[in-house]
Amino acid sequence: MTHKIPFDYDFLSGEDYVDTFVAYVNLSDKQIKESGDFIADGHFTGELVDLPGKVFDKIRDAILDDAYKMARKMKIGEQKGTGECLAPMEDV
Structure with a gap:
């Protein structure tokens, strides 16, 4: 089973x-267990x-993809999403 987990990030x-947005990441039960372990x-x-590296990469990629889409939508040239120190949102 996979779970859609929101991660907020500063843009x-x-x-x-600029603002804080939310990127969603689909993580499997196995990935969640590996992360907990x-x-x-x-x-x-x-x-x-x-x-774990693969989980981090998945979250980072989702944040960067979302930040890129938001930059295009807001017509902002240079963008940088910061999410390294954030945890999943509490109200999941």
């Missing part, structure tokens, strides 16, 4: 804060980089 244009094994700083 920056250059160094200027990884955290329980001592990787618990609260940063996304402290997740």
Whole structure:
């Protein structure tokens, strides 16, 4: 089974804060369990980089894809999504 999990991220244009948006990531039961096991094994700083590589890559890619779409929609040239220190939204 897969779960659609929201991750919020800040959108920056250059160094200027624009807004906070939400990107959704589909994670399988296996990926969620692996993430929980990884955290329980001592990787618990609260940063996304402290997740298994494949899970982190999936979340990062979803955030960057969403940020790119938002930049095009808002007609902003340079974009940078920051999500490394964020956790899934609580109201899932």
